[in-house]
Amino acid sequence: ETGVTQSPTHLIKTRGQQVTLRCSSQSGHNTVSWYQQALGQGPQFIFQYYREEENGRGNFPPRFSGLQFPNYSSELNVNALELDDSALYLCASSFGMGEAFFGQGTRLTVV
């Protein structure tokens, strides 16, 4: 077990709605990254937070946003949900550029 926990584990939302996914990082880790994994694909980098600031972003639109809190936990927010946003969302924590440990993921279905 990695110590990285994500909630909720499953979620069903309607197109156009907004969703918030949560991640608690492993103790001692100050960096959180979020990934989107579509069915049958490898994970794609969304963004990373380091010391409460966005530290890098992948090729995702601004309706994907995030936060990191002083305890290094993090949220991923997605506005105006589209059907293609249906995916497994993975959170990874690390200490700086070290090994990244993933949570169990949140499976989001947009209908």
Next chain:
Amino acid sequence: AQKITQTQPGMFVQEKEAVTLDCTYDTSDPSYGLFWYKQPSSGEMIFLIYQGSYDQQNATEGRYSLNFQKARKSANLVISASQLGDSAMYFCAMREGRDDKIIFGKGTRLHILP
């Protein structure tokens, strides 16, 4: 161009045999790290092994070893004495230099047969 290439979409291996999962990578950065992750059907991405570009020796973790051939830009995962619980999707991944993101390959689905 793809940064991480895994050429085996699926593999079937008899229990207790060794298995090699192929991975090649492409980078011009002299500093990088290579990862292998296991993803069972539950979805969790389980870290297996890490190899830094400056590491002189191949990484090993229990039954897992990484066959790192820097000149060929190859980072194959070797699983010795395979077990039924090894059946899963396996991803090779890379982080370049001080970059923030980890880039994943498309994965190899490994089936261990009893």
